[in-house]
Amino acid sequence: MDPIRRVGVIGAGVMGAGIAAQVANAGIPVVLLDIVPGAAEAAVARMLKTEPAPFMHRAAARLVACGDLDRDLALLAECDWICEAIVEQAEAKRALYARLQPVRRPGAILSSNTSTIPLAALTEGMAAEAAAQFLVTHFFNPPRYMRLLELVQGPATRPEVAARIADFADRGLGKTVIACRDRPGFIANRIGGHWLQSAVNHAVDLGLTVEEADAVMGRPFGIPKTGVFGLLDLVGLDLMPHVAASMKAALPADDPYVRAMREHPVILGMIAEGRTGRKGKGGFYARERGPGGERLKRTVDLATGRYRDSEKPVLESLALRDLRALAGHPDRGGRYARAVLLDLLGYAAALVPEVAEGIADVDAAMRLGYNWRYGPFELIDRLGAGWLRAALAAAGRPVPPLLERVGEGGFYRVEAGRLEAFGLDGAYHPVPRPEGVLLLADIKRRSTPLARNGSASLWEIGEGVACLEFHSKMNALDPGTLEMLGTSVAMGRKGAFRALVIHTEGEQFSVGANLGLALFAANIAAWGEIEGLIEQGQKAMRALRDAPFPVVGAPSGMALGGGCEILLHCDAVQAHAESYIGLVEAGVGLIPGWGGCTGLLRRWAEDPRAPQGPMPPVAKAFEAISTAQVAKSAFEAREMRLLRPTDGITFNRDRVLAEAKARALALAEGYAPPPAPAPLHLPGASGRVALGLAVRQQAALGRATPHDLVVCDHLAETLTGGGRDPVDAVTEAELHALERRNFMALLRLPATLARVEHMLETGRPLRN
Structure with missing residues (x-):
C-alpha cells in the first residue's frame, strides 16, 4: 500500500485548518488553501495561539504550506490526498471538484469532510476516474482530539482507496475509522x-x-x-x-x-x-x-x-x-x-x-x-x-x-474469553480488532492476573511480556501501587516474564500520588509513615530502573507527578501522542520526592544537545519543576526531556500497548541493566543563590506568590546539591536524601497543607 506523503486541505475554517494541523502533527507536509486570500495564513497563526492547541508542537506548523485557491491551486498537484472542507453545500463542493480536475494527478485521492451530505449527491456528474478515487472522510471537531473518523465510500470507489485512507487515518492520524453507509448524517x-x-x-x-x-x-x-x-x-x-x-x-x-x-x-x-x-x-x-x-x-x-x-x-x-x-x-x-x-x-x-x-x-x-x-x-x-x-x-x-x-x-456477551456482538443474522460474532491492536480489556476477559491488589494488577500479555496496570481512582499512586511495583520486579527477577510494560486503558495513566492519603497522614502528624512512603517510592523507582529485564512505560492521558517519575525510571517509553506529562508537585506546595528531581536533572545533564556545565541542567530542571510545567503532547515532552529522543510516539491509542510490547521484546534480546548512575557535579550554594534571585525577580513582577518562594528555595537546595562545593560530586543517594528532606519540610508547612486541601476540594491550585 503506497504511503500518503503529502496532503492538501481546501477550506481554512475551524475544521479544515484543524485537519491540516493534525496531518502536520503526524509529520506529513500539507497544503492549506482557502478561497479568501490570507485566510490560510491567518488560520495557522490563530491555531498557534489556540487552547487547547491544534498543533502538538510548534514545529509542526512549519509543515503547513498556505495559499489561496485562485492563485495557488497548482500546489495540490503533488498531493496524494486532497481533503475538501468547505461550506456544506453540494453545489459548491461539486464546483470545486471540477476546478481540481486539471491539477489533481491521476490516482490522487479526493474526499469531502461533509457531516450531512450523502456521497451520492457529491459525485453527481463526476468523471469515472475521479469517482473511483472519491470518498467521504468525516472528522469530528476538534480534529486533533476527537478520535472518530467516519468513512463513506460509494459504489464506484475503489476498495484500495478506502483501505489506503483508513490505514493512514488509523496509524498516522490516530483515528478509529468506522465504515458508514451513505445515509444522511452517517452514524x-x-x-x-x-x-x-x-x-x-x-x-x-x-x-x-x-x-x-x-x-x-x-x-x-x-x-x-x-x-x-x-x-x-x-x-x-x-x-x-x-x-x-x-x-x-x-x-x-x-x-x-x-x-x-x-x-x-x-x-x-x-x-x-x-x-x-x-x-x-x-x-x-x-x-x-x-x-x-x-x-x-x-x-x-x-x-x-x-x-x-x-x-x-x-x-x-x-x-x-x-x-x-x-x-x-x-x-x-x-x-x-x-x-x-x-x-x-x-x-x-x-x-x-x-x-x-x-x-x-x-x-x-x-x-x-x-x-x-x-x-x-x-x-x-x-x-x-x-x-x-x-x-x-x-x-x-x-x-x-x-x-x-x-x-x-x-x-x-463474552464467550470463551472473547467479546461478541449480536448480528443481523441473529447470531453472535466476535468484535473484530484491526491488525496490530492489542487491548488490555480483551486480555482481561480471557485470563486472570499474575498478581493483584486494590490499586494495580499484573497481566501476562503474551510472548513472555507482562503488563502492570493501575486501577485506583484516576490511577492515583498509593502504598498498594508501590507494593505492586515491588511485586512485579520480584516476579520478573524470578523469571515470571522477560519484559514489563506499564500501561493502563483508563482515561489517565496516573495523576500522581494520592493527595487525600497524604493530607490525612499530615493532619494526624504521621510524619514517620509519610517519610517511609517517600523512601519506599524512591526504592520502587530505582528497582524499576535497575531490574534485570527491560521496563517500557506506555502512557496515555495525564502522567503527572509520580506518574511522570515512573516514566523517568523506565528503560524506554512508547507514549500515546496525547500524553500530558509533568512534575507538578509545586502546584500543591511540594517538590517531587520519588526521584523526579534527580531524574529530570540527569536527563538535562546527560543530553549532549543541551548546554553543558554545572548550572544549565539545574536551571532547566528548576524552571520545569518550579512552574509545574506539563507537556501538552508527547512531542512537547521530548522537548522538555521528560521523554528521550529515542522514545516512541504512537498516534492511535488502541495501538500503544502492542507497540510498547514490541519495543519491550526488542529490548529483551541481550538485555543488560543500565550502569550505575554517575555522580553529578552541581553548582552548590552559589547556584542556589542565583536561582533564588531569579525567583524573587518574578515575585516582584507579581508572577510568584510568597509560598512559591518557599517551595522554590527547597527545590533549589535539592537541585544544586545542598551546600556542597561545585568541585564535589553528588551521588544519587545524596540527591534522594535531599529530595526526602525538602519534601518533608514543605509538607509540614500550613501553606502547603492549604494548597493540598484546596486542590482536593476544587481541582485547582491555590495561589497563596
Missing part, C-alpha cells in the same frame, strides 16, 4: 443530532432547568459533564438550525429525527442576540461580573430566555446511579431520563442496518464522536432489552425488529 450525527433535539424538547416540556437536564444526562448515561445544554454551548447554538434544516431536507418526513424537530422561541431569541455559546456572548451558561467585580456563573431560564444565578440541581432522582432505577423514578428527572432513553435507544436500534453494518460500529461511533462512555446498545444492555421493549410498547411506540430479535439476551 454519529444522525443519532447524536436526534438525541440533542429530543433532550431539549423533553427538558422544555417537563419544565426542567438547564442544570437539572444536564445533571440527569450525566453520570448514569455515561455522557460528559457538559450534558446537553453545555454541549450545545460548546458547538454553538447557531449550528443547530443549520444541521436540522440539512437533515430535514435529506430524510423522509416520517423519520423520528424529522418529527422531533421543533423551533424553540427561547433558543431562536438567544441566537438572534448573539448568545450562541462559548464562541458568542454566552449561551445556556455564561459568566458575568458581579457588583464587586466577582465572576458569577449564570444560567438561562428556559421559560423566559433570561439569565439567572446558577443553581445546584436537587432532584431526588439524581442520587440514583442505576440507569433503570433512574428511568423509573417518578420525579421530573426520572421522567426526563425515561423519555430521552426511549427516543434515543428506540431510534438507534431502528437504524441498524440502515447506517452501519453492525451494533459495534454504532457504539464505537457514539463513544468516540460524542465522548459517551457507553454506546446505545451498551446502554440497552445496562437497562435490559426486555425492559426497553416493554417500555416502548407501554408508551405506544414501535419496537424495532433488531430489539425483538435479540430476545432476552444482550447485544454483547
Whole structure:
C-alpha cells in the first residue's frame, strides 16, 4: 500500500485548518488553501495561539504550506490526498471538484469532510476516474482530539482507496475509522443530532432547568459533564438550525429525527442576540461580573430566555446511579431520563442496518464522536432489552425488529474469553480488532492476573511480556501501587516474564500520588509513615530502573507527578501522542520526592544537545519543576526531556500497548541493566543563590506568590546539591536524601497543607 506523503486541505475554517494541523502533527507536509486570500495564513497563526492547541508542537506548523485557491491551486498537484472542507453545500463542493480536475494527478485521492451530505449527491456528474478515487472522510471537531473518523465510500470507489485512507487515518492520524453507509448524517450525527433535539424538547416540556437536564444526562448515561445544554454551548447554538434544516431536507418526513424537530422561541431569541455559546456572548451558561467585580456563573431560564444565578440541581432522582432505577423514578428527572432513553435507544436500534453494518460500529461511533462512555446498545444492555421493549410498547411506540430479535439476551456477551456482538443474522460474532491492536480489556476477559491488589494488577500479555496496570481512582499512586511495583520486579527477577510494560486503558495513566492519603497522614502528624512512603517510592523507582529485564512505560492521558517519575525510571517509553506529562508537585506546595528531581536533572545533564556545565541542567530542571510545567503532547515532552529522543510516539491509542510490547521484546534480546548512575557535579550554594534571585525577580513582577518562594528555595537546595562545593560530586543517594528532606519540610508547612486541601476540594491550585 503506497504511503500518503503529502496532503492538501481546501477550506481554512475551524475544521479544515484543524485537519491540516493534525496531518502536520503526524509529520506529513500539507497544503492549506482557502478561497479568501490570507485566510490560510491567518488560520495557522490563530491555531498557534489556540487552547487547547491544534498543533502538538510548534514545529509542526512549519509543515503547513498556505495559499489561496485562485492563485495557488497548482500546489495540490503533488498531493496524494486532497481533503475538501468547505461550506456544506453540494453545489459548491461539486464546483470545486471540477476546478481540481486539471491539477489533481491521476490516482490522487479526493474526499469531502461533509457531516450531512450523502456521497451520492457529491459525485453527481463526476468523471469515472475521479469517482473511483472519491470518498467521504468525516472528522469530528476538534480534529486533533476527537478520535472518530467516519468513512463513506460509494459504489464506484475503489476498495484500495478506502483501505489506503483508513490505514493512514488509523496509524498516522490516530483515528478509529468506522465504515458508514451513505445515509444522511452517517452514524454519529444522525443519532447524536436526534438525541440533542429530543433532550431539549423533553427538558422544555417537563419544565426542567438547564442544570437539572444536564445533571440527569450525566453520570448514569455515561455522557460528559457538559450534558446537553453545555454541549450545545460548546458547538454553538447557531449550528443547530443549520444541521436540522440539512437533515430535514435529506430524510423522509416520517423519520423520528424529522418529527422531533421543533423551533424553540427561547433558543431562536438567544441566537438572534448573539448568545450562541462559548464562541458568542454566552449561551445556556455564561459568566458575568458581579457588583464587586466577582465572576458569577449564570444560567438561562428556559421559560423566559433570561439569565439567572446558577443553581445546584436537587432532584431526588439524581442520587440514583442505576440507569433503570433512574428511568423509573417518578420525579421530573426520572421522567426526563425515561423519555430521552426511549427516543434515543428506540431510534438507534431502528437504524441498524440502515447506517452501519453492525451494533459495534454504532457504539464505537457514539463513544468516540460524542465522548459517551457507553454506546446505545451498551446502554440497552445496562437497562435490559426486555425492559426497553416493554417500555416502548407501554408508551405506544414501535419496537424495532433488531430489539425483538435479540430476545432476552444482550447485544454483547463474552464467550470463551472473547467479546461478541449480536448480528443481523441473529447470531453472535466476535468484535473484530484491526491488525496490530492489542487491548488490555480483551486480555482481561480471557485470563486472570499474575498478581493483584486494590490499586494495580499484573497481566501476562503474551510472548513472555507482562503488563502492570493501575486501577485506583484516576490511577492515583498509593502504598498498594508501590507494593505492586515491588511485586512485579520480584516476579520478573524470578523469571515470571522477560519484559514489563506499564500501561493502563483508563482515561489517565496516573495523576500522581494520592493527595487525600497524604493530607490525612499530615493532619494526624504521621510524619514517620509519610517519610517511609517517600523512601519506599524512591526504592520502587530505582528497582524499576535497575531490574534485570527491560521496563517500557506506555502512557496515555495525564502522567503527572509520580506518574511522570515512573516514566523517568523506565528503560524506554512508547507514549500515546496525547500524553500530558509533568512534575507538578509545586502546584500543591511540594517538590517531587520519588526521584523526579534527580531524574529530570540527569536527563538535562546527560543530553549532549543541551548546554553543558554545572548550572544549565539545574536551571532547566528548576524552571520545569518550579512552574509545574506539563507537556501538552508527547512531542512537547521530548522537548522538555521528560521523554528521550529515542522514545516512541504512537498516534492511535488502541495501538500503544502492542507497540510498547514490541519495543519491550526488542529490548529483551541481550538485555543488560543500565550502569550505575554517575555522580553529578552541581553548582552548590552559589547556584542556589542565583536561582533564588531569579525567583524573587518574578515575585516582584507579581508572577510568584510568597509560598512559591518557599517551595522554590527547597527545590533549589535539592537541585544544586545542598551546600556542597561545585568541585564535589553528588551521588544519587545524596540527591534522594535531599529530595526526602525538602519534601518533608514543605509538607509540614500550613501553606502547603492549604494548597493540598484546596486542590482536593476544587481541582485547582491555590495561589497563596
